[in-house]
Amino acid sequence: MLLALALSALGCGDDGADRPSDPVFPERDWEAEADLLLAGPDWYRHAVFYEVYVRSLQDSDGDGIGDLPGLTSRLDDLRALGVDALWLMPIMPTPFKDSGYDVADYEGINPDYGAMSDFEALLDAAHARGMRVIIDLVLNHTSSEHAWFQESRADKTNPKADWYVWSDTPSDPNNSCGTQNVVFGPSAWEYDAGRDQYYFHRFYPEQPDLNYESPEVVAATLDVARFWLDKGVDGFRCDVISLLYESADDCGFLDKTKAYIKQLRQVVDEYPDRVLVAEPTNLTDAKSYFGSGNDQFHMAFHFGFGYFWSLQFGSQNAAATLATFQNALTEYPAGSQDALVIGSHDVVRAFDAAQGDESRHRRAALIQMTMRGSPFIYYGEELGMRSGTAKVVDFRDSARTPMLWSGGPGYGFTTGTPWLPFGADADSTNLEVQQGDPASMHSYYRSLLGLRRGRAVWGSGDAEILSVDHAGVFAARRFDADQRYVVVVNMTDDPVSAKLALPGGESRPGRVLGQGTLTIEGEAGTLSMPARQGAVFRTK
Ligand SMILES: [Ca+2]
Ligand SMILES: [Ca+2]
Structure with a gap:
């Protein structure tokens, strides 16, 4: 129903061949299929993750600081968007020199955010809804106040x-x-x-590096992981994990660090269905984080697209985008899973990365949601939230402004004064105003996530980059035994016509999202795309 509404809003339901009710591609109970995919150890391959800065998500008590009870109260809103799992930025006690990435107590809760009982209540509420919760684990350093x-x-x-x-x-x-x-x-x-x-200290002076040459440090930090796994967290996002060890001649990702990660993985594997996602410090190739494919990380962020799409769209050329995904597809070991992003707490808002061009943000999100991997949405991205100008901790606060749930003055975030002023254009980038607007960014995200829902092909199916005779076109196909799709994005600001190779025997393309046409004859596709558009065609 959601998809049908979104399609008609986008003007895509008017040419007959691509209606979701098309008997050739019968609709199924996608919610029931999603429930199956999201159960068991491979849940993370099919989940849509949502990165939460607890401080900026929802304030429950009017002190202007987001907190855990506030987050719990918003779970249904996030679930309605299509979110299956949360990644919480650091929630532990901290002097807040680095927004919580300076941990003063590995086994406590930041009192600004609540008590341990509030965290346990969040876990219970999320799990009751079939949602998972992973937390940030910052192992390279502690706070100097630890x-x-x-x-x-x-x-x-x-x-x-x-x-x-x-x-x-x-x-x-x-x-x-x-x-x-x-x-x-x-x-x-x-x-x-x-x-x-x-x-x-690799980072701020208030963040001394732990010495992993000490076996006691290794044991103590692995016990930290056990503490939270015993609490019931579904896994960890591991901050700058490559930097644990240093050496005389190499400041990169040392074998000793990989050996530690294998130990951490063994601890995680003692618990059912828990996962590890790496923040790679090599921004263009995360291969080394996967080990053999099942002995280090389950997932690693794909920053080669996530942190570079602004440049890639700016160049009006798809080559670098295609190359980074090609690298992951051909070089990463079997079993590895990209964590697909278009932003995070460390970089500018997607609106700015898109240089204010909403279509660029939408096309980047289309690639994020359709390439093989698990998407991680940074809170507010689904609203096209704008940057702020105030700074409390550091320059990155511009992308960490409070969530916009409804109209001002508190935008549903707080009844008090927000700890950090709201971003720009808050009256047009809040959930309430976008929810009822089929042309809004939020509606677009819902249609993207609706297209993923319950379909295993996106998270775990095969992916192949397609050869196109136009440098500005990104094209890939996704397929498994059940379904086949062709994804095409015009990365230029002009209309394009192009030929693409389709040696896989696709036929009868029905557009299920976006704009443009694709016809197929034999092993060749003929593509026509309006300026600044992308599309998803179903071919089986
Ligand atoms: Ca609060
Ligand atoms: Ca270190």
């Missing part, structure tokens, strides 16, 4: 003296990363008067 660091810094002989990376000088011959890879600030070594030594 009890482990307070003990470690006290002197050179305490039981945790070697839990962090200490040096007598602001350098270390065994750790070249101090000069190569300073992410935030002028030096990776910070002087500490208590020990009259320097400690290593």
Whole structure:
């Protein structure tokens, strides 16, 4: 029903051949099929994930800060969008020097967000709805306020003296990363008067790196994972996980770090149906995160598209987009799963990445939702939420403004003063105003997610990049034993006509989303696409 409404709104139901009720492609009970796909260990391949900044999602008590009871109260809204799983950015106690990526207690809840009982209530409420919850696990470093660091810094002989990376000088011959890879600030070594030594921090000085050369650190952090798995979380998103170990000559993803990840995977595998998703620091190739395909991460973010589509659309050329997906399809081990994004808490809002061109955002989302993998929507992306201009923590706050649920002044987020001012154009980018508008971004997202729902082909079917005689056209086909689709995106600002190779025997294309026409004769397709459009054609 939803899809039919969306299609008629897009003007796609008027040419007969592509109606969802077409007897050649009979409708099925997609909700029932989704329930089956989302049960069992492969659930994550079929789930639509939603990245939540708890601080900005929903305030329940008027203090202007989003919290866990607020999030729980919005689960039905997220489920109505088509969300199956949540990724919560850090929820642990923190001095908030890095928005929670500076953890002061691995086994607690940030009191701004609620109590442990509120988190347990969220888990229960999500699971009761068939939704999963994964949380951010930040293992490379702690906050300098963590009890482990307070003990470690006290002197050179305490039981945790070697839990962090200490040096007598602001350098270390065994750790070249101090000069190569300073992410935030002028030096990776910070002087500490208590020990009259320097400690290593890859990020802010308030984020000392843990020393994974210590077996006790390995054991303690694996116990952190067990603590949350015992609570019932469905998995972890692992922050900058490649950076756990340092060495004299390599600041990359060391074998020692991969060995640790294999241990973490074994812990996770002790529990049924739990998953790990990696934040790769290699932005263009996540292959090394998958190991053999079943011994490291279940998923890794595909940043080669997710963080570069702005440039790729800007070039009006599909080559780089096709190449990054081709790399994943041919180079990653069997079993690997892309986590498909078009944004996150670390980069600009999709609206800005699209340079204000809503059609670019829509076409990027179309690729995100139809290539092989599991989509992760960053909260507010489905509304085309705009950037803010205020800064509380750092520049990335521009993409971390409070969620817009309804009209002002509090936009349904808070009855008080929001901790961070709302983004621009809030009156047109809130859920209430978009929900009733079939032309809105929210309605577009619902149609995309409706097309995925219950169809295994998107999450686990085969994918193949198609050869096209026009440099501005992205084309791929997706297929399994049950269904076949051709996805085409015109990445240019002009209408295109093109030929594409379809050696798989597709026939009788029926458009199920978007605009444009595709006719097939033999092994050749003839494509005609309006400017700035994409389309999905079903061919079986
Ligand atoms: Ca609150
Ligand atoms: Ca490290």
